Amino acid sequence: MSEEQAPEPGAAPAAAGTAPSGTPRPIVLVAHGSPDPRSPEAVRAIARAAGADVGFLEFNEPHPVEVLRGIADTGESAAVALPLLLTDAYHTRTDLPEVAKRAEESRPGLAVAVARPVGDLSLAQALLRDLPYGIDGLVVCAAGTRVDEGRAHVAAIAGEAGRLLGVPAGPGFASGPGPRPGETVELLKAQGAQRIAAVCYFIAPGILCDTAIESARDAGVVHTGEPLGAAPELLDLIAKRAAEA
Numbered sequence: 001m002s003e004e005q006a007p008e009p010g011a012a013p014a015a016a017g018t019a020p021s022g023t024p025r026p027i028v029l030v031a032h033g034s035p036d037p038r039s040p041e042a043v044r045a046i047a048r049a050a051g052a053d054v055g056f057l058e059f060n061e062p063h064p065v066e067v068l069r070g071i072a073d074t075g076e077s078a079a080v081a082l083p084l085l086l087t088d089a090y091h092t093r094t095d096l097p098e099v100a101k102r103a104e105e106s107r108p109g110l111a112v113a114v115a116r117p118v119g120d121l122s123l124a125q126a127l128l129r130d131l132p133y134g135i136d137g138l139v140v141c142a143a144g145t146r147v148d149e150g151r152a153h154v155a156a157i158a159g160e161a162g163r164l165l166g167v168p169a170g171p172g173f174a175s176g177p178g179p180r181p182g183e184t185v186e187l188l189k190a191q192g193a194q195r196i197a198a199v200c201y202f203i204a205p206g207i208l209c210d211t212a213i214e215s216a217r218d219a220g221v222v223h224t225g226e227p228l229g230a231a232p233e234l235l236d237l238i239a240k241r242a243a244e245a
Contacts, residue, residue, distance in 0.1 A: 023078075025113070025242070026052075026071045026076055026080070027050070027079070027080045027082055027242050028052065028055050028064050028080070028082065029047050029052050029053070029055070029083075030054075030055055030064045030083050030084060030085075030096060030099060031056050031057070031060075031203070032056070032058060032059075032085065033056035033058040033060040034059055034206045036205065036206045038206065039060075039204045039205060040204075042227065042229055043203065045230055046234065046235075050230075050235050050238045050239070053067050055099075057091060057095055057099075064081060065099055068081065068103035068107070068110065068112060069103060069106055072107035072110040076110070077110060078110070078111045078113070079111075079112050080112070080113050080114075080115055080245045081099055081113070082241055083114075083115065083116075083117045084118060084203055085118065086117060086118060086119035086153075086154075086201060086202075087117060087119050087142075087151075087154070088116070088117055088149060088150060089150045092116075092117050097114060100112035100113075114245065118203075118234060118238060118241060119157075120237050121160045122237065123228065123231070123237070124160035125164060126231040126232075126234065127201065127225060128161060128164060128199070129225075130225070131199075131223065132222070134195050135165065135167060135195050135222075136168075136193045136194060136195050137167055137169070137194075137196035137197070138158070138162055138165060138168070138169035138196065138197055138198075138199065139158075139169070139170060139185055139196060139198045139199075140154060140157055140158035140161055140171050141172050141173075141174065141198055141199065141201060141202070141215075141216060142172070142173055142174070142201040142202070142212070143173070143174050143209075144173035144175040144177070145173075145176055151171070151178050154171040154173070157171070157201055158170050158171045161199065167193070168188055168193060169188075170188065172184040172215065172216065175211070180212075181212050181219070182216060182219035183219075185216055186219055196221045196222065197222065197224070197225065198213060198216035198224045199224075199225035200224075200225050200227045202228065203228055203229075204229065205226075
């Protein structure tokens with residue numbers, strides 16, 4: 001999809017991918033799932049805004065295989081499984097292909113295209129929305145992963161957000177390798193920053209998001225942002241990833 005053809009932010013019909021025949025393909029957003037009820041609630045809101053269905057790998061219902069089977073049972077022959085995930089880690093590399101395979105095996109004639117995760121530098125702009133005036137340092141909070149490329153992606157997001165805002169910035173992870181948000185805050189303070197904000201590179205609220213924000217608050221940030229939710233930039237990326245799949 002070219003920039004000239006890009007959908008208006010939040011335009012639900014644009015989220016549908018296109019089959020080789022040119023007909024729209026239903027999209028199933030595949031989320032990790034969470035025992036925190038705020039998380040699936042937010043994910044379902046994103047799916048509604050994107051004009052998509054949603055399935056959860058763990059903790060919540062329905063499972064994406066069941067959603068894809070239901071789509072096939074309506075007569076559809078093609079669908080897109082799109083990971084509502086920000087980094088290319090285990091769930092994207094292992095779980096998503098398995099979801100597609102199981103759905104196709106149980107519904108012969110159904111073709112499931114697996115899209116790329118929605119993490120992208122364009123989301124840096126969404127992280128800066130509603131920041132107060134005078135911020136001179138930024139920590140980008142993320143869940144964390146043992147996959148090096150995933151942590152590098154978060155660091156790139158932090159770099160882009162810092163560039164856009166014109167302040168020093170760095171990543172902070174709730175779990176796994178890499179600095180905790182509070183450690184990044186202390187590093188920014190050592191570099192001279194006094195009014196540091198923590199922003200949330202998370203799709204939805206949940207336990208890990210809370211852990212990351214608590215670490216940043218304990219270190220003295222003056223502002224904490226919200227997860228992405230149905231940000232226009234995220235909805236645009238869902239449309240783009242579906243069209244590419």
